[in-house]
Amino acid sequence: MYDVARLAGVSQTTVSFVVNNVASAAISQETRDRVWAAIHALGWRPNAMARGLRTRHSQTLGLISDEVVTSPYAVRMILGAQEKAWAGSQMLLVVNTSGQRDIEQTALQFMLERRVEGLLYATMYHHEVEPPPEVRLVPTVLLNCFVADRSLPAIVPDELQGGYTATEALIQRGHRRIAFINETIPMPALFGRLEGYRQALANYGLPFDPTLVRHCHSNAQDTFAVTRELLELPDRPTAIFCFNDKMAMGAYDAIKRVGLRIPQDVAVIGFDNLELIAAQLYPPLTTVALPHYEMGQRAVELLQTLAAGEQLPPTQHFIPCPLIERASI
Amino acid sequence: MYDVARLAGVSQTTVSFVVNNVASAAISQETRDRVWAAIHALGWRPNAMARGLRTRHSQTLGLISDEVVTSPYAVRMILGAQEKAWAGSQMLLVVNTSGQRDIEQTALQFMLERRVEGLLYATMYHHEVEPPPEVRLVPTVLLNCFVADRSLPAIVPDELQGGYTATEALIQRGHRRIAFINETIPMPALFGRLEGYRQALANYGLPFDPTLVRHCHSNAQDTFAVTRELLELPDRPTAIFCFNDKMAMGAYDAIKRVGLRIPQDVAVIGFDNLELIAAQLYPPLTTVALPHYEMGQRAVELLQTLAAGEQLPPTQHFIPCPLIERASI
DNA sequence: TCGAATTACTAATTCGTTTTAGTTGCTATC
DNA sequence: GATAGCAACTAAAACGAATTAGTAATTCGA
Numbered sequence: 001m002y003d004v005a006r007l008a009g010v011s012q013t014t015v016s017f018v019v020n021n022v023a024s025a026a027i028s029q030e031t032r033d034r035v036w037a038a039i040h041a042l043g044w045r046p047n048a049m050a051r052g053l054r055t056r057h058s059q060t061l062g063l064i065s066d067e068v069v070t071s072p073y074a075v076r077m078i079l080g081a082q083e084k085a086w087a088g089s090q091m092l093l094v095v096n097t098s099g100q101r102d103i104e105q106t107a108l109q110f111m112l113e114r115r116v117e118g119l120l121y122a123t124m125y126h127h128e129v130e131p132p133p134e135v136r137l138v139p140t141v142l143l144n145c146f147v148a149d150r151s152l153p154a155i156v157p158d159e160l161q162g163g164y165t166a167t168e169a170l171i172q173r174g175h176r177r178i179a180f181i182n183e184t185i186p187m188p189a190l191f192g193r194l195e196g197y198r199q200a201l202a203n204y205g206l207p208f209d210p211t212l213v214r215h216c217h218s219n220a221q222d223t224f225a226v227t228r229e230l231l232e233l234p235d236r237p238t239a240i241f242c243f244n245d246k247m248a249m250g251a252y253d254a255i256k257r258v259g260l261r262i263p264q265d266v267a268v269i270g271f272d273n274l275e276l277i278a279a280q281l282y283p284p285l286t287t288v289a290l291p292h293y294e295m296g297q298r299a300v301e302l303l304q305t306l307a308a309g310e311q312l313p314p315t316q317h318f319i320p321c322p323l324i325e326r327a328s329i
Numbered sequence: 330m331y332d333v334a335r336l337a338g339v340s341q342t343t344v345s346f347v348v349n350n351v352a353s354a355a356i357s358q359e360t361r362d363r364v365w366a367a368i369h370a371l372g373w374r375p376n377a378m379a380r381g382l383r384t385r386h387s388q389t390l391g392l393i394s395d396e397v398v399t400s401p402y403a404v405r406m407i408l409g410a411q412e413k414a415w416a417g418s419q420m421l422l423v424v425n426t427s428g429q430r431d432i433e434q435t436a437l438q439f440m441l442e443r444r445v446e447g448l449l450y451a452t453m454y455h456h457e458v459e460p461p462p463e464v465r466l467v468p469t470v471l472l473n474c475f476v477a478d479r480s481l482p483a484i485v486p487d488e489l490q491g492g493y494t495a496t497e498a499l500i501q502r503g504h505r506r507i508a509f510i511n512e513t514i515p516m517p518a519l520f521g522r523l524e525g526y527r528q529a530l531a532n533y534g535l536p537f538d539p540t541l542v543r544h545c546h547s548n549a550q551d552t553f554a555v556t557r558e559l560l561e562l563p564d565r566p567t568a569i570f571c572f573n574d575k576m577a578m579g580a581y582d583a584i585k586r587v588g589l590r591i592p593q594d595v596a597v598i599g600f601d602n603l604e605l606i607a608a609q610l611y612p613p614l615t616t617v618a619l620p621h622y623e624m625g626q627r628a629v630e631l632l633q634t635l636a637a638g639e640q641l642p643p644t645q646h647f648i649p650c651p652l653i654e655r656a657s658i
Numbered sequence: 659t660c661g662a663a664t665t666a667c668t669a670a671t672t673c674g675t676t677t678t679a680g681t682t683g684c685t686a687t688c
Numbered sequence: 689g690a691t692a693g694c695a696a697c698t699a700a701a702a703c704g705a706a707t708t709a710g711t712a713a714t715t716c717g718a
Binding site: 385 | 694695696697698699700702703704705
């Protein structure tokens, strides 16, 4: 900046005023032009570290996530966060801990040293977490997870509404015997979606038939078997709500194998909206989307208002899961 | 640091020496203990901006990528980069430009202002790029892309070897009539894999039959049709090499539809190793993986040596694509 | 016509570190 | 008994901006 000042024949202060467009400073247009010309001539660029040191603002948010691998579309969460941060001209520091506690700990230290203005603590599937206590030193928003005592604001998908929406979509197309193939591992998604399924049935005056609710691991192979069982039931279900799209893949195979058609004979609805699967299956899979992108955005939005000093209670935000209509119901 | 110094009864300089374990400074163990005690008592943490200002090192790498959406597994590239950066105790600044030139431009400015020590310019599918000229102000490595004049170092997948590997795997299992369903849009992958296919055939003394090479868009639907055509050929191929796993999905459907078995009647091999598809298909799909994770790692590795001041020619690094054996051939 | 207000700037301090160049008091040495 | 050498520190100057508190010259108003 001193070099620029010298070349433009002004003081370093003036350069700073011009660069930052300081309202309280009166600088003639002619001087401004000279300063900018000098800046371009020298290729000067502000040093964010020096600026940050003085202003005490890093213009940086940190994102600590456990895994990006399991569900690739959860990446859209990061994307949503990044784009929102970007819109607020902040950068996002991303660290993936691979679920290792020590990495998480040092990542946190690193971020605090860099004076991040807020922290996103994200997980790739919706579950309870116990983040290190230091996260409370800085505004923090949980993404796709929550703490037992709900003492930190969280952005999570509305599993119940999602389950309700899927079931309702089937009911509205006239289905009355709707099977639900649920996950086996206890997790919010399992309980939430089941509850949504029950509420939808109840709301439309349909009975809850426990024989129609099955559990298996969420892969195509296991679901293939479970689906065949369901199809052999005396009063065969006309629709299957699968816990996720991977399961739907297995269900498709099973239905086709016994010579039934989708959706004419058996309708299938999934969950997750994994484009890769849902759009490639034949017929394309109707499913419920996890609103990852929007969750990322909302989380940063919230973080930004918190970082601005606003005092808010640690609300748990449930983001609705929209129905993605394709051709399987 | 001054507060810590006061509490420990030493000078700020001493605190700095203790914190950084400066070898040239002689500090008694007793004093070190007092300093650390004071640090913990006050919860002091170094300010990375102040440190960076003084040392002229940001300990940060920048990653500019166009899209994370198209091929979700390309995310592993970012993961590889992040973990390697982490290992060198550097942080990764990630910006996704969604392919917009203006975002790319400002992202670059932002990163230069933050004095990133190196830049990764990544694309989600392998193709030629023209990055903004400012990338040359700082060590830069291209990831999954390259510039026309090869004036920047690049890390790209070895498409030719990949095509060769896939074809060879089929040949070694006794196949002699091997179809190849290729992409239609001109891109390095199309040419490279085709060349690999040809070289493998030639190497094993098999004729190249143009009727066995088809082109279609890489989705299940279109591939379904093309596969049916292939299966109706008088001298039907016994194996199909699909340009990617999405295509393989369509091929599976077509083969099953006409009552043939995989792999007994027709073998199928894919490309990309999209776990989501390859592992869920029945039978699980043998495929060739794009070494995204390793590419990310290698890119950062290279970047780190460049950032260390080493002068290297802008080599194009071809990372081999390994065969992932499952059950479809 | 003179003081007040305004315009157009600048000097100097500060942010929180690292680092260079000392300083002080001992101990060992010849 | 002076001195070199060492151990154990400290003072002060950067690093590159932002910001506060001025200053000099001009304009304005009564």
